[in-house]
Amino acid sequence: MTQQSGRKIGGPLLKVQGISLSFGGVKALSDVSFEIRQHEILAIIGPNGAGKSSMLNVINGFYHPQSGTVTYKGATRKQMQPHEAAEQGIARTFQNIALFKGMSTLDNIMSGRLLKMKVNFFLQALYWGPAQREEIAHREVVERIIDFLEIQAIRKTPVGKLPYGLQKRVELGRALAAEPDLLLLDEPMAGMNVEEKEDMCRFVLDVNEEFGTTIALIEHDMGVVMDISDRVVVLDYGRKIADGVPDEVRANKDVIDAYLGVSH
Amino acid sequence: MELQDLYFLIEVIIGGLMAGVLYSLVALGFVLIFKASGVFNFAQGAMVLFAALPVVRLIEWGVPVWAAIAAAAAIMIGLAFVIERTVLRPLVNQEGIILFMATLGVTFLLEGLAQQIWGSEVYRLDIGIPTDPLFLGEILVNGFDISVAVAAGLLVAALIAFFQTTKVGRALRAVADDHQAAQSVGIPLNHIWIIVWSIAGLVALIAGIVWGSKLGVQFAMTFVALKALPVLILGGFTSIPGAIVGGLIVGAGEKLSEVYLGPIIGGGLENWFAYMLAMVVLLFRPQGLFGEKIIERV
């Protein structure tokens, strides 16, 4: 991991323009445009079924929108394959945890580094020389992530057996292992108590600050969103209804009606 | 000779369709159990044997036909209870492949048990369905096949009605998706399993009687289960009409291929032809022709 001290929000790293996506009769997204700027933390919020997860799926190529474009690192395209997105430095976590259930925590995070492992098949088969060296080099990186996330104790546990909250953390670890430029987090703090959310926020902030990773996250906890994000995009029924710094959004009438409700 | 060839083509197709009906009967048993519990029941073939043997032996011993069939039906229902109790219940919520393996154990058990109790020779079964060839004009068809086709049609209609109009139908599908969640809303897995395994047992009984009347009742019956596999993937694991349509397509397809392609590239190709056909279809529809869509979402 390359250390980058300080953090300055830069120009747009990724830009979605006029994205529309529908499934049969269901319009998940209609004509959504916004941008994610270098080094920022962007929150995407909105009621259930608003199309937030679908938006992430579009960004990393899992869904192919009917219209609209995604511009990433200067290149504009209509669609790409998920593994291309991964190769270009987009990593993510999932709303319904998508860990590899049969593998240990360590292996799960190691699998996040697959794209960086270059030693050929035959050397791996012999587990000899360069293969072993590479394996250990990556293991060291992964161990740093494990330390960072404080999950040393569950290194060798099959993740299927872990409680929900830890699984979320392992998933974050797997995404970090790819050393992404853009990190997409889908409800990383769902199902956690305040203390755990505090930890998770800390991780997110640290990743953002220390490594300069750009982060887009979906979250329903307004406390978290308002505290840690630089900007907020609000979706409702597949449309973007607001976009701005937290305080602006919080005061936005449409947002209050559609999402926040009166009590906030 | 032109017309003659056409007649022959029609005969081949009819012959294939009729063979297909028989495959469908076995496939139907698979589909019921898969649909209702997500279990790929390898024992379906053994169940066909297990159901047919008592019928034929009891008739041999002088029991009236209807009573023999009733007794076999009772045996199959009893079997459903036993399987639920000893196999399915302890393995609730396990992955499909493990349940599949367990049904393999059931297969061995049934094969051994059936032969031990009822004997391992060939037994002739005649419940009075006419088997003579019939001529419709120039075209030769088999009287027996027609009776079977009609019976199979009725059976399927009845099954579809049962599954569509009762709340059990919905519960069955729920169980197939998620055992634990089904339990959590109070669907009694045990009952559901007994019901489907009983129905599958009865379907096996019918298949057994049909095959038995055609070929004699004997161990080789368990092999017809293999024939049902391409039917299943073609029609889709979860679709009752799929089992029927798949059976017809596979039956006709393999006979046509054997008759017309066999002499050119070497006989015996009907064995893989059905699978290749099914595989090609799957490339375009991964869930088979009528199967439920495979859901992938993150």
Added chain:
Amino acid sequence: PAWAQANEQFMPVLVYRTGPYAVNGIPFADGYSDYLNMLNERDGGINGVKLVIEECETGYATDRGVECYERLKGKGPTGAALFNPLSTGITYALMDRAPVDKIPVITMGYGRTEAADGSVVPWAFPILGTYWSAADIAMNYISKEVGGVAKLKGKRIALVYHDSPYGKEPIPVLRKLAQDYGFRFDELPVTHPGVEQKATWLQIRQNRPDYVLLWGWGVMNSTSIKEAAAVNFPRERMVGVWWSGAEPDVRPGGDQSKGYKALALHTTGSGATAHEDIRRFVYDRGKGKGKREEIGEVLYNRGMMNAVLATEAIRTAQERYGKKPLTGEQVRWGIENLNITEARIQDLGLVGMMRPVKLSCSDHEGGSRARVHQWDGQKWVILTDWIEANQKMLRPMVEAAAKKYGEEKKITARDCAKTS
């Protein structure tokens, strides 16, 4: 150990009493064991050497057969006397092992054709007929039916066969005959286990062959007959090999099987003295393996015949090596020098059931003759006298095949002129 001194000859019996081929395996195994038991009960064995029988279930599967062989080959004071695998696949596997272990393999009416040439394959004995002989005999019969070989020209003959080495063996001979006599020959394979034959018989219906040869086993046979009925092919114009002409093959078809013909290596019926003795010494004492009614059925008698050949070979060997338990190697000599004469058949109480047979170093078949019998709905009726295979044509083919086999296996042929 104590058994080392025992005056016992160990007789392994590979059987299949379960699975898809049990139908045919059971009566055969019963006949084999019952005859051996009869000798024990009646004569106290062979010249006082008791026969110890142990069955092993193979399920007709080659690897299980090999396991059985390995398990049984060393048993008894002198090891197994001989093996009788009753499966072409197992035979093939044992043929590689037999020379190493020095145990002979008898494959009466089946097995590998090359083995008929004893100079290359010393340890296997396809006594009384290989499939090549069978094919020739069947065609000989058909040619008589149509009024002479000349009339075969332009005829069409189909072979419906079990798609395995067993079913494929006759093909080279039939192809050659087709060329020689100018008939058209169709090959129609049927895949194991043979319950699916609709397409095959539809093709027959379309091609309208004059005769259909049937080379099936197990359920395939009865299925063929039923499918023939379903497409209205006359059963009278079907000729089965001797493994496709037993009661389990025709009974499931009921009336549809009437008129079906097959080769017979021996007669059916249970009227011979030997059958009498089996009933008296074995079944009356409650030691029968099968059902009393089964005695005399085709495959039961075939099992008996196998046992006769085995025991007569041991008897022959005892004349040379002494009346004691013999090793496989000694028994092999006995088989190779087997000579069952008319008179001996009389003594054995098998009059009318079998023909004399004499083997030699180079000839492990001992000539092949068969009759044709026909199912009349109740029983098999003999139609013809013994028909002999045309060894003049077959023998060179056998020798050529054996030579190739020898090359493949790197075997140097024995010089039969020198062996005694």
Added chain:
Amino acid sequence: MLYREAGQFKASYAADQAIFPIAQDRVLMAILLVVAAVVVPLTATQYLYTAILIPSLILALAAIGLNILTGYCGQVSLGTGGFMAVGAYTAYNLFIRVPELNLLLVLLAAGAMAALVGVIFGIPSLRIKGFYLAVATLAAQFFLDWVFARVPWLYNYSPSGSVGVPDLYVFGFPVITPTQRYLFILAIVALMALVAKNLVRSSVGRAWMAIRDMDIAAEIIGIRPLQTKLSAFAVSSFYAGVSGALWAFLHLKSWEPAAFDINRSFSLLFMIIIGGLGSILGSFIGAAFILLVPIFLNQVPPALGIPLSTATISHLEFMIFGALIIFFLIVEPHGLARLWQIGKEKLRLWPFPH
């Protein structure tokens, strides 16, 4: 606390990533190898070799192959028998057509050819999944069976379609007696098992497991599904191919396509499920279980002097075998290897219950 790992500290990641990080396991493995390579040859009978050791080792090799595909990569296959046949017939044809070729090269080529065929039949796996794929792989099984029965060149025009090989030599050393064959096979299987273990614990293996556990997520983290699946098909078929060649050349010596029929494929699948999906050790245990238990059951009643007819014995064998499968699945659905692991876990804690 027999199985105690307390006090064993791993000082480096290399040590932690060793195949057997716990000392007891290393010792056990060493003992096992010594027994297999030294004690067995000194004591085994022919029967033990030819009916038990040789076939179980060869089938274990094929089971490892299938386990790579099914247990590690999650692609259920019922075509292993067909791939074994490809290996056997490739080896046969090389052997008769290029007689001077070294046996090891022949085996290698057998594996390579099987891998190639495996890859071709693996292509549909991109779209077809689960049981659908399992059944679709039967197409490979039946098609290959058919090819080896129908293309005369492949069986060297043998009239019966059955082929065989003579006694074999490697670098001039005979591989003829059961002991020689056993040692040769043991060496190959041990080596290939080690390679398999290496693969599954390196990044290739992780990619396979990722695809198995959740293929969409794997794709999203950058794993290319087709390449990964095909590599599993290739490696798996390679193992099957080598195992097929060994089965034909060193176990059966004469064979026909039926030696590699659908039953072989099924029994291999049973082996890995009973042994443990995703476990190399499980492949061995499973092969031994499926192969040996019926043989064992078959011999028990006669050995105890219980007078049962052969038919009854074999029916009983069927029933008990079936019941045992169910029993073991209920005790531990994840296979005998997992049972072994749990046993170790308990030993580790013993005598404390938790």
Added chain:
Amino acid sequence: MAEATTTNPATTLLQVSNIEVIYDHVILVLKGVSLSVPEGGIVALLGANGAGKSTTLKAISNLLRAERGDVTKGSIEYKGQRIDGLTPNDLVKRGVIQVMEGRHVFGHLTVEENVMTGAYTRNDGAAAIRDDLDLVYRYFPRLKERRRSVAGYTSGGEQQMTAIGRALMSRPKMILLDEPSMGLAPQLVEEIFEIVKRLNEQEKVSFLLAEQNTNIALRYAKYGYILENGRVVMDGDATALAANEDVKEFYLGLSGTKRKSYREVKHYRRRKRWLS
């Protein structure tokens, strides 16, 4: 430390006494948990990840067996009768139903079919069931919009609503709610708890809810238990718990009375005071 909860004046509906749960024959997860839910009560079960909340609920609803877990000690009583031996089906018939964590909708069924499966155990006629379906749609209008969609494709929150709606269809007397708020938009979370409150007040349904959102849970619950590492470490009236300093700091994120900003929290894991 938590003592037997005899202080509760209302009659006890559910009584869990000293249960121990082991997974896979080796993993000991609950180490003697006792709790009780009074008739008509709302009881919150709080605790960190992996504390054993879900396990406790599954032990009560007897869904553990399906995960190869076993209750090896202790007893569970509902209305004074032991229920440890009953099947989940029996329990649902008696009015105890669990809403599982992680949604567990039937992916291949439509949203409406999913909801209807909840009525499996009922036999009070189609009309009554229909009415309840309408009621569920009234609670969750979003579901009505998506009623014909295959549940597997619906969004996380929609699935959560489906799961809750499904449970309501059985007309339960006691609902075991596992993380109902997870993945729901704030507005909806409030609504769900309002529904809980309404059911509790109008239909006298009792609730045992495992919830990470301590804040809201303690607002609606009357009583609470805090679980750590498979043991109950604290219990008490909801108001008392909410006032406890430790609870405030670790579960409510308050320092003093003011909410801390997530940005400000600098230290990672802090030692739990009651464990040290």
